[in-house]
Amino acid sequence: MNNYVWLIRREIWERRAIWLVPAVMSAVLILLALFGRTQFISDVPMESPYVGKVYLGFIAGLFLVIMMLYSTLYLLDCLYDDRRDRSILFWKSLPISDTDTVISKLLVGLIAIPLVSFVAADVTSVIVAFIVSLRARSMVGGALWNAGTWLQMQGLWMYVIVTCAIWYLPVAGWCLMVSAWVKRAPMLWSVLPLLVIYLIERFFLGTHYLASVVGYRLGGYTQAAFHGSLHTDDVTATVWQFIDVGGFFGNYATWLGLAVGGAMIIAAIQMRMRRTEI
């Protein structure tokens, strides 16, 4: 446990982007709120909870997308970077197992980075709502300060962080495997083998198994974790109505992904034990 505290602290020392990226996004949004147009939603009644939902959803979605991109880059780089600069020889001189090292990177990629984004999105939402309320007087005390909407947002974030960590475990495991193994260009190698298999399948076998499996994993998250569509004109609909806990955990693909992801992480640990230098 103590080791994990230090391992995660180590990642935060090294990867300043973990908090710099959300901080920059936050600053940009605050500047936009200060100097940009405030009447960004003009075709709905100002008191409608829909305004708050769109507003909070927009900020959360922005942080979520950037967070996912950064997290992927992080997982692809984290076991490659210290082999490239040979600092792995220093880290391996300390009594920390490769299992703990790999798991700590996984925790940073799937939990720590999303949590930082979540906190940043929340803080930004409060500040921007405050600025917008002051600038656009018609909204004061109105839609932006709906406690129910805010509460829904917190619940949604928690649900997304947990379910994303589970759903995308095989993606994270694949990134860690590539990162632990390749001699160069982890980003290229994360795609190339899949592309080759896809092309072989397509031209020699005429099938699309890999494409459909990978496509479902990458694009099927909202379908697996939520009911129907998140986009609805029903202004009374709450987040709780969309969250599909039973469906998510009842889906065999969730558990299959967990098993495959776990196997990939074990493979990444084995590679980490054997590959010391590039």
Added chain:
Amino acid sequence: MAPLIAAANLSKKYGSHVALDNVNLTIEAGRIVGLIGPNGAGKTSALRAMLGLTTYEGRLSVLGREPFRERTALMKEACFIADVAVLPSWLRVDQAVDYVAGVHPRFRRDHAMNFLSKAQIGGKRRMHELSKGMKTQVHLALTMAIDAKLLVLDEPTLGLDILARRSFYDALVNDYMDETRTIVITTHQVEEVENLLTDAIFIAKGRIVLDSSLEAIAQRFCAVSVAADRLESARALKPFYERYILGKTVLYFEDRERTQLADFGELHTPSIADLFVAKLSGDAS
């Protein structure tokens, strides 16, 4: 007592390249062992195997543990500096101290801080701001503050100036070394460590060429400067290496009585560096 390090038929192959070829060796506790060999001889492969950084064939035991399987436990009692200055460029000196103090049960923070303040390296500086020599000093400060039974140093003073090198070896002998510790060291500057070694292991092409204590070397090996007219009769005693220098030929003998050789000229015990050259060139010819 069981030896600290014991290797039996230790081999390591990279594809078709054989880095270690059935190496057998033992290292006892309390020794300072120099592992000496040309580049690509297998020094680093041997050290990496001992430290659990690589797989290998054969049997290997370090501090009673199997290094590859038990690296984590091994690193509580052994520490190493592999090559120079591999501290990550983004790391701050105080972060490095905090981290090692946080994860290593045998780390003595006050030792590290002492060493750092003597070297005048401030805590807030990042590794990429430090010179190669200072970076090595930081690494040494961290490593020597660990109360370890085995210290492995792979070219520890590369990139240091002569003053820093001297103070490093002085600290190693005076402050660090005692009868409970064992040090395995590789370096190209054999002359510099010769006075502190208790044992020397020569390695070439993945094989052990010589494995001996320095006292035994002094007994086994002898060099004689022979004048030209006595050369043929001296050669009859089968020197394993000859070197022509300043008008005289120096012949190197192994396991010959000194009384037998005394007639031919001035006797002396070859230095480790000379013996290394002699042994490697001699065996090759």
